[in-house]
Amino acid sequence: MSFDPQQIQDVLVIVVTAATPLLIAAVGELVSERAGVLNLGVEGMMIVGAATGFAAAYLTDSTMLGVIAGILAGAVLASIFAFLTLGLAANQVASGLALTILGRGVANLIGSSFVGLKRTPAPHLYIPGLSDLPMVGKLIFGQDFFVYFALLLTGAVAYWLMRTRSGLTLRAVGDNHSSGHSLGVPVRRIRLLAVLFGGGCAGLAGSYLSLAYTPFWSPDMTAGRGWIALALVVFASWKPWRALAGALLFGGVSVLQLVFQTWGVPIAPQFLAALPYLTTIAVLVVLSIRDIRGAAAPASLGIPFIPDR
């Protein structure tokens, strides 16, 4: 077993690509949860984003249009969730599950005529000289544009949530919707926007899977990533930059599979495939023992809000 620097870089590149969809979806869900809305439908919005994104990109032969379609599809699904939970104050957990079930069905319907088709993956950045640097060139200057966008998104959301007035309002709504309402803050409108943002991000994360990660569509290709993104939000204590750390951790775990295979470690592939899910559980357990969860969760998270006019 030798440690070739080139190989290490290749592994790190895979870690980053595996982390990117998790990060995008988690940051979107984080905003929604900071506003007090728990949308468990991330997996459903993600898979619809993947199917729609691929379909649109294939038909128009444009990755960009595919991405936009994926974002819109996620947001459309989120608007159904918003109607149920904000308009009708329905149970958020059940509504999120409904969204996941609906999303799987709709995505498979959209994707059914695209099974087995391939596209060229989304383009990677190439800066002559920089991208060819040994060790770090490909890792820092040679990713696809989703990766850079995900980092920008994380930074922007972190800044906006913590440093701007509207970010503060959103957090206030998530911590105590009744006080917000009595101060004249439009609670439901803010939550609607937060939910739509979360849906758009989940759709984007999905389209990343079908346009860049594996440039084809296959049913159930999200494989629980939406749920892992939900766990990431808890892991991150509802803070964007910590979501980045968590996403890289999970990206690393899912890459272990590849690494172990190349090293020829005799472990059944099913056990390696189960690692991300087991890690999620382990991480949630460790977090709860340290008990930063209770202190950090938005106080109104998951509680329906019915304005008394």
Added chain:
Amino acid sequence: MRIDLEARPARSTLREILSPVAALLVAILIGGVVVAIMGRSPLTAFQVYFVDPLSQFYSLQAIAVKASPLILIAVGLAFCYRANLWNIGAEGQFIAGGALGGWLGLLTHDGAYQAIGGWWILPAMMILGVVGGILYAMIPAMLRVWLNVSEILTSLMLVYVAQLGLDWLVRGPWKDPQGFNFPVTVNFDPEASLPILFEGGTLHLGTLFAPVAVIIAAIVFSKTIFGFEVRLVGSSPKAARFGGFDDKRIALAAFAISGGLAGLAGVAEVSGKIGQVLTTISPGYGFSAIIVAFLGRLSPVGIFIGGLVLAVTFVGGEDAQIALQLPGDLTLAFQGVLLICVLAADVLSHYRLRLRLGAVS
């Protein structure tokens, strides 16, 4: 425009019974529009999905065989959901029960029990199935009760783990050596297979578990203190704690009932319907049962009816694939639409909707 909710002055049992029915009708209408967009006649589709399965004896049996696991699982879920515990991993508990119970069926294969007779195998398998489901449900339950870890995420993650675990077992240690390398196990002996209820049919003894579970659950909810405790812990946890109820014990019990029934459904499916263990033993029963639970408004009798309705869509969906070349995923999408309609109708049975034009608040 804004939507306002106005609480209805009085609860109405009739409205609560009618709300899932209305939801089903709306979902069917939406389904009809989708079918029309896909270029098929909605009326023919309705015939294939909802009428034909009910008019043939063969498909009536198929409905019962499909409804049985859905009802068993959903009755268990009702205990969890009423106690405000979100066990969404019934699919994993189903697999755990099917695997542990099925394991005994594999051990006793080919008359390995002949010295002592085979009468005990089926009961033992059923018990192992229940135990498997309970043990698997205890993981999220104990994490929730003692460490306050979200049961939603852990129970769901364990579904993936169970699926992969079963896949490994059937491709690895449990594979039939004479199976031409197919990922299947040996077939169960008749002593390990739930008997078919009548000659030439598909209805097996396990189908009867569902109505029995419904009756017992209905009695538990309406006549026992435990049923009352579950409801109280869910609706007002503070009052329950003040009343001296042990909410941890109730949570563990609700999870155990839920996991046990899902495990029983799993072993009944393996022993009664499949007859061996395969890499996949469930077409998503554990998730569809969530819809059944809500369609039945978390009441055992309602769940019984809801399970039959969902089973009709499963059977009708299979027919529609052949008769109308409609994709099978349409059924899944329809089930999602149905759950959304059910949740919306549930709110509307308690609140009046007021639409106001003008500023949003």
